[in-house]
Amino acid sequence: MSHQFRYDSDEQDTVAVKVRSDSTDRISRCLQIQRIAADAGFPCARPLTGADLLEPGLVISAETWLPGGEMHTGGEVSFADRSAKLLAELMEILQSQSPTGLGAPPPWMHWNPPTGGLWPPNPVVDALDQDLVPEHVHAIARTVSQRLAQGRLPLVVGHGDWESQNLRWQEGLPWAVHDWDSLVALPEATIVGAASGAFASTAIPTLATIESSEKFIDSYQQARGRQFSQEEREAVWAASLWPALHNARGESLFQSPPVALDALMWQAPERLRRAGVP
Structure with a gap:
């Protein structure tokens, strides 16, 4: 970008x-x-x-100039704890910051565009053959968008691209967090939720396992010293799907290997159930 x-x-x-x-x-x-x-x-x-x-x-x-460090590419569950605690540390630092001035979130976090459309406008992507996108991807996206539109949670500042490819580590300790252009103003639960689904993504983005996402969410709450409310818990699980939906749409339009697409097929029903969707 x-x-x-x-x-x-x-x-x-x-x-x-x-x-x-x-x-x-x-x-x-x-x-x-x-x-x-x-x-x-x-x-x-x-x-x-x-x-x-x-x-x-x-x-x-x-x-x-901050080079060096290693990108984590190993097991998800063991990494979930480290990644979530680092995000919690950042959110603690930024909790007093006003969410104004950051504008619209990037498309992989933009589930309610002001245009009223399902996907945020993107001239390059929108010009492609949308019939290539499976209908169930659109259907899940509509469900997630509608579920998140129901929330009235306050906006906070957070990192909106919390993927492994943007983090570097040295001997298990955090070395560098990159991509600060992807800061967002969204409810805390949705920032954590999106991160819980995307945190393990490296060169090829995917959707973390449900077990890994659950560990990420639990570790984040523990590090922040509080438990999410019922509304927040449902928002967490709804938002966990959106980056994968964005990526699945892209895989379909650009005819790439269906990594996120396959993960969605298996995981979406359980994630939506946890999001309070009947």
Whole structure:
């Protein structure tokens, strides 16, 4: 979603320069929140500049160069605890931050677009043959969207792309969390829910097992020192499906291997049951 360049600076040593299609206002807010996390000791790069326009529609910024660490690619259940506790640590740091200024969430978290359509607008994706998407994917997406639209939970700030491919570890300890352009303003339960379904995704995104998602959710609550309400628990499980639905649609449209698509077929009924859908 962005281009990143290594730049050897006389003033700042080595820095990372990021260029992406976005608005300066939204990226400025993301950088502000990222800087707050870095100042609190959270493992992430520290922004060194604000957001500027490189050219119309292209936003540029710079941050500290933070290479290294390893991406976890092993078992899901054992990793769920570590990943959930790290997310809980971040949410604790950001809990006092206003959710304003972040705009619409990315499409893999955007289950209620203001257009009233099922999927958020995307000219490239929308131009493809939508008949390639199985009807049951649309049906599950409609159910999830309607279920999440019923909620009245407060918005908070959180990371909206909590996949293993965005986390790096050293000897089991967190080394770096990347992709701060994917910050979102959504209810805490839905941020945790989406993460519980997507946390194990690496190069090929998929849907975690139900056992792993359950472990992730339990570990998060334990780390935060509170239990979700009934409404939050149902929102968690509903949101756990959306990133996989987004990916399954993409697999169908681009005729990629049906990784998320197959996982949805087996898991959607139980996840929807836990979401309180009859």
